[in-house]
Amino acid sequence: MTLAVRYTAARTLDTAPAVTVEPGPGEVLLAPAYVGICGTDLHIFHGDMDARVSVPAVLGHEMSGRVLKVGAGVTDWRAGDAVTVMPLHWDGTCPACLAGHQHICRQLDFIGIDSPGAMQQRWTVPADTLVRLPQSLALDRAALVEPTAVAVHDVGRAGVRAGERVVVVGGGPVGVLIALVARAAGAEVRVVELSAHRRKLAEELGLTTWDPAAGDVVEAVQEWSGGAGAEVAFEVSGAAGGVETAVEVLGARGRLCLVAIHSRPREVNLHRFFWRELTLVGARLYDRADFERAVELVADGTVPAERLISRVVPLAEAPAAFAALEGGGDVMKILLDCTDGTEGAAA
Incomplete structure (x- = not known):
């Protein structure tokens, strides 16, 4: 059984069976490996974004993982590819999109807030959100590409x-x-x-x-x-x-x-x-060029991602991880390990 962490009410998370959605045309099924908890996740956890999220909500958008399966029409990806996700899905028709600013689309779907995120062991996303990772980049470090x-x-x-x-x-x-x-x-x-x-x-x-x-x-x-x-x-x-x-x-x-x-x-x-x-x-979010540059900076060590990771905990321990971050102290970045023990940190 695969698991998902869900936000259900202010300061309340639970774990439930992950609902595996088979990838449709243009979609990809992922096995998330590591997911970071960020400040926006904490805002949601505090109940500050209840008007926006749909409860129960699977959170998480700082991630790394591997492709499990591709849907019809997806030709650039195959099972086993190491990836991260640029968690933005825009409509392409609003004034911001038409001006070339898709990342601030008026109808933006920020995946992990407006739609289900990565704190689960099976995750289906649009293929055009994927960003390729170098095979040499450890997946725990790659979870810091998004920030x-x-x-x-x-x-x-x-x-x-x-x-x-x-x-x-x-x-x-x-x-x-x-x-x-x-x-x-x-x-x-x-x-x-x-x-x-x-x-x-x-x-x-x-x-x-x-x-x-x-x-x-x-x-x-x-x-x-x-x-x-x-x-x-x-x-x-x-x-x-x-x-x-x-x-x-x-x-x-x-x-x-x-x-x-x-x-x-x-x-x-x-x-x-x-x-x-x-x-x-x-300054809100990013575009694909920012993401690709971030991959380079993490991969070449300009950003020593491993030094920013305070701890890595199993996905099922997400409630305690959120509590630790909320309490402050000697914590910088906590990663949730979504693997089942068969996926190592290294690519």
């Missing part, structure tokens, strides 16, 4: 250039990934993070961090930049204080990239935007 694609998209939206000073406010998984991708683009990077555990991990990856509780971050940026301020800031904390910091550290014509999901409106110092001619850009 790395987020970081690639964010750095691209902010227009980060070599030599620029970049401040990342929030040193969780996505914040650290943004810092790594920005560094790979040639930027000088600082990560602002309250958690000592997360700061330590970032520093072990060669990143410089600041503890906002230990000193004035704005003053630190002024000293670092010779009074010029940072060219780019990323708000990844989701906190009101993080927004304020991200705005205040920017120099003339600096760019603020908003990454975090803010569940309520925030006060923003618009006078600072006027006075310094700042730019605010939103």
Whole structure:
């Protein structure tokens, strides 16, 4: 019997038999290997997205796995292929799609939120969502391709250039990934993070961090930049204080990239935007080029995915894993192992 983890009510998950849907035309049946738990999954778990998800809901969109079976008309994939999924399905007809921005389609199906996700041992998805993985890439590491694609998209939206000073406010998984991708683009990077555990991990990856509780971050940026301020800031904390910091550290014509999901409106110092001619850009999701670049960065070790994985637990232990992440502490990324013992981590 194959299993699925389902969200049934606020802070409530259960395990149930996975419903295997045979792949129809243009579809592929996958055996997920590893699935990461992300911040959006936690938002759902808290009940914050009940108006959007259909209960019971199978969550999960950060994944790696293998093809089991292909449906009619699928010619590019075969059983055994190692893959990840770009979990977006768009209508192709709305104004955003017609303008080439399918990832922000007005009718976007974000797979794992709006439709069943990867926290199950059998998963059927459209074949055009698959992204090929190198045979040499371990599948546990490959589960971090999706959040790395987020970081690639964010750095691209902010227009980060070599030599620029970049401040990342929030040193969780996505914040650290943004810092790594920005560094790979040639930027000088600082990560602002309250958690000592997360700061330590970032520093072990060669990143410089600041503890906002230990000193004035704005003053630190002024000293670092010779009074010029940072060219780019990323708000990844989701906190009101993080927004304020991200705005205040920017120099003339600096760019603020908003990454975090803010569940309520925030006060923003618009006078600072006027006075310094700042730019605010939103960054949501990714496109296929971002995903393919993310595969490269994880595969070549630019993004040391294994260092971000705090633990790997069996799929059936998902409720405890969600509780551990909710409680904070010394946790960065937890992966759910969806295999039945016959699929190794290595491809």
